[in-house]
Amino acid sequence: MTSVFQIIHGGKSDVVVANMEIGMDYIGRVLAPNSEDRERLRSTAEFPALDDERLCGSYYHRLCREAHQLRKSFVIVEHELRGVVLGSTEVSRYDLVNDFDPSYIVQDGLWCIAKGDRDVQDEAKMVHGFVALSVSVLRKSKSDDEIIGHLRRKLEIMKGPDLLSGVGGTPTDILNALPEIALEKFFELANIAFPQQVPIQSKATTISP
Structure with a gap:
């Protein structure tokens, strides 16, 4: 094509x-x-x-x-x-502005903390809540297969934090878990940038060099 x-x-x-x-x-x-x-x-x-x-x-x-x-x-x-x-x-x-992009949501959370707009704990709640709400809204008009297909293509184009590679299961499984996946990636990256702010229980996950 x-x-x-x-x-x-x-x-x-x-x-x-x-x-x-x-x-x-x-x-x-x-x-x-x-x-x-x-x-x-x-x-x-x-x-x-x-x-x-x-x-x-x-x-x-x-x-x-x-x-x-x-x-x-x-x-x-x-x-x-x-x-x-x-x-x-x-x-x-x-x-570019209105599409649901969970990778961007995670990245924007890091920017907000770096600019002093919010701390890690408050931003973590924002990341989890916004991803969960966005998935719920999208499911009203698109199938889970369509949503995941679009997210994979968007990640391929936009780059940024990878939330989908290595995640198994059906598109439904992935979307159900996506708020937690986004939260885990957010804490993983925040632990590197702002280690003094990340809760102890969230520091088990690390990022490879």
């Missing part, structure tokens, strides 16, 4: 590009028009406690955060190219 990717910015079609990477690069240039701003988004200087490639967040997740803060809307729509258009060509879509 050959695809192209349409960027919708602020509700209006902006450009069509050949792949997701070019699309994200375009979004990065819209959000950060000059090279200094783009370098800031690639740097860990904003979060010195997270100055570690395992903790600082992917560049694409930094773009998500920037879009949130600037109240910018971006949707990437994948279209299948075919000779004759029969019905919709849309294959999938990724809303």
